[in-house]
Amino acid sequence: MDGGFVDQIFVRAKSALLSPLAHAPDWVTQLASSLISIGMLLGVFMSLFALMSVLERKILGRIQNRYGPNRVGPFGLLQPVADGIKMLIKEDVVPIRADKVVHFLAPIAKVVPAFLALGVIPYGRNMTPFAIDGGILFFFAVGSATELAVFMAGWGSNNKFSMLGAMRAIAQMVSYELPLLITVLPVVMIVGSLSPDAIVAAQSGYTFGIVPKWFVATPWGAAAFLLFFVSGLVESNRTPFDVPEGESEIVAGHMTEYSGFKYATFFLAEYFGMFAVSGLAVTLFLGGWQAPIRGLQFIPSYLWFFGKLAALLFVFVWIRGTLPRTRVDHVMNFAWKFMLPMAFTCILAAAVWHYQARGFAGWLWSLVIVAAAYLGLSRLLDTRKNLSIRTYRFAE
Amino acid sequence: MSSTAFLVIAVLTMTAALAAATLPKLIHAALSLVVAFLGLAAFYVLLGAEFVGLVQVFVYVGAVAVLIVFTILLTRRDEENTGGFHWSGVVIALAVFGGLLWSILRTPSLSLAASQIDPLTVKRIGEVLMTDYVWPLQCVGLLLTAALIGALVLVMEEKR
Numbered sequence: 001m002d003g004g005f006v007d008q009i010f011v012r013a014k015s016a017l018l019s020p021l022a023h024a025p026d027w028v029t030q031l032a033s034s035l036i037s038i039g040m041l042l043g044v045f046m047s048l049f050a051l052m053s054v055l056e057r058k059i060l061g062r063i064q065n066r067y068g069p070n071r072v073g074p075f076g077l078l079q080p081v082a083d084g085i086k087m088l089i090k091e092d093v094v095p096i097r098a099d100k101v102v103h104f105l106a107p108i109a110k111v112v113p114a115f116l117a118l119g120v121i122p123y124g125r126n127m128t129p130f131a132i133d134g135g136i137l138f139f140f141a142v143g144s145a146t147e148l149a150v151f152m153a154g155w156g157s158n159n160k161f162s163m164l165g166a167m168r169a170i171a172q173m174v175s176y177e178l179p180l181l182i183t184v185l186p187v188v189m190i191v192g193s194l195s196p197d198a199i200v201a202a203q204s205g206y207t208f209g210i211v212p213k214w215f216v217a218t219p220w221g222a223a224a225f226l227l228f229f230v231s232g233l234v235e236s237n238r239t240p241f242d243v244p245e246g247e248s249e250i251v252a253g254h255m256t257e258y259s260g261f262k263y264a265t266f267f268l269a270e271y272f273g274m275f276a277v278s279g280l281a282v283t284l285f286l287g288g289w290q291a292p293i294r295g296l297q298f299i300p301s302y303l304w305f306f307g308k309l310a311a312l313l314f315v316f317v318w319i320r321g322t323l324p325r326t327r328v329d330h331v332m333n334f335a336w337k338f339m340l341p342m343a344f345t346c347i348l349a350a351a352v353w354h355y356q357a358r359g360f361a362g363w364l365w366s367l368v369i370v371a372a373a374y375l376g377l378s379r380l381l382d383t384r385k386n387l388s389i390r391t392y393r394f395a396e
Numbered sequence: 397m398s399s400t401a402f403l404v405i406a407v408l409t410m411t412a413a414l415a416a417a418t419l420p421k422l423i424h425a426a427l428s429l430v431v432a433f434l435g436l437a438a439f440y441v442l443l444g445a446e447f448v449g450l451v452q453v454f455v456y457v458g459a460v461a462v463l464i465v466f467t468i469l470l471t472r473r474d475e476e477n478t479g480g481f482h483w484s485g486v487v488i489a490l491a492v493f494g495g496l497l498w499s500i501l502r503t504p505s506l507s508l509a510a511s512q513i514d515p516l517t518v519k520r521i522g523e524v525l526m527t528d529y530v531w532p533l534q535c536v537g538l539l540l541t542a543a544l545i546g547a548l549v550l551v552m553e554e555k556r
Binding site for chain 2: 141
């Protein structure tokens with residue numbers, strides 16, 4: 001079960017690179033190994049960022065019935081290079097009343113955690129750059145630091161639009177961190193480990209030889225996956241939840257006072273965050289690097305991972321091209337009244353599935369629980385029946 | 397290797413803590429406090445308590461720091477004028493230090509060598525929490541629920 005030569009080609013390449021250091025002290029080998037992994041991660045995800053930025057514009061163009069960027073290079077594929085040069089040579093404006101240090105540190109504090117979170121995701125068989133026991137916990141620990149970065153950007157800019165945007169962003173990130181975490185719990189409970197590698201390993205094999213044993217194939221897993229994905233949309237501040245940067249209300253939110261390369265850094269952090277959340281969704285619910293059909297296992301594991309990642313990223317862009325922006329109070333109500341109870345239901349459904357020996361009866365019971373919770377909640381939260389005159393607390 | 401790491405982290409943490417105590421702007425102090433929290437988390441990881449280190453980052457950087465920052469933002473109007481020296485602060489600091497020192501000196505596990513202690517896995521923490529410490533856990537849960545309801549009552553609209 002070690003995989004073929006092509007499957008392990010990157011692992012082999014890394015050990016070949018490290019082989020001249022065989023007699024070096026332990027820490028030298030460790031340092032070199034880490035540096036190789038970090039360089040590889042940076043290279044892959046920077047190129048993915050460049051590719052994604054042009055593909056997103058092209059897909060959005062298709063959705064809106066126009067051509068996307070198609071002037072620079074073949075099919076407009078060199079557009080990111082042009083964008084990069086433009087961002088680099090733009091003037092870097094810092095407001096005169098801004099807090100210079102905090103204003104400068106905010107983009108860095110935003111991009112570093114987003115990049116660190118990418119480290120614990122298994123990209124293929126034996127291909128986890130930073131394999132620790134509590135990988136899932138590490139992901140959320142570094143992810144929780146981004147809120148502070150948004151605050152630094154908002155406060156450091158000394159601008160009311162920035163501060164209000166940061167407040168909104170933090171409010172929605174704090175609210176959706178809860179469902180994001182709680183939808184992970186059923187998976188952790190069923191697998192009995194916080195390590196992403198163990199979670200991927202637990203999803204190997206096929207029921208009846210056809211259906212992969214991914215958690216998304218169980219009712220609780222499907223519900224948790226959808227909740228996780230929506231929470232991930234909010235955490236990465238993407239449409240329809242990009243309230244923090246509503247142009248007509250608060251300009252660009254906490255990024256109002258940023259220009260040039262610092263703005264590009266925020267953009268990079270947003271995309272890294274998107275990659276990280278999608279990568280974790282693939283790992284937790286979509287079987288990580290496992291092949292969906294037994295006959296297709298000859299295709300290298302990392303190709304499966306990045307294929308699934310690309311599919312999720314396409315859904316991100318698709319949603320952005322389809323849905324309008326939600327109102328800020330709707331976003332918050334949705335988090336506390338619907339997402340959170342549903343996330344708890346997923347835990348219950350997963351427990352029932354587990355104690356029914358993970359068989360067909362458990363599958364049906366967990367489906368009943370999830371469906372009952374969904375129907376009950378949507379009936380409870382249906383406000384269409386009691387329309388009345390609205391009073392706005394802050395507008396009277 | 398690990399003593400070098402200890403020195404680097406210690407200097408960083410102490411500097412950040414000093415900055416948190418002395419910087420004139422409260423937000424700057426709060427942000428340096430975050431760096432001190434990160435330093436403490438690094439210490440836990442260095443000691444092999446990976447889980448505690450990650451939870452330290454998760455709870456203190458993710459939640460407590462945001463709470464502190466918002467509290468400063470929502471309560472202070474005179475942001476610039478926060479310097480000065482208070483004897484009450486010295487008394488509280490000395491009391492906390494004395495309490496910590498007393499409990500550290502009374503802790504028996506300090507006499508054990510590091511190799512004698514099993515590595516602290518998440519599984520073991522969970523088992524201990526659900527068996528020996530289940531009552532304290534329930535009490536903390538009750539307290540936090542009460543705090544949550546209290547916060548909701550505070551911000552709820554007065555009229556319906």
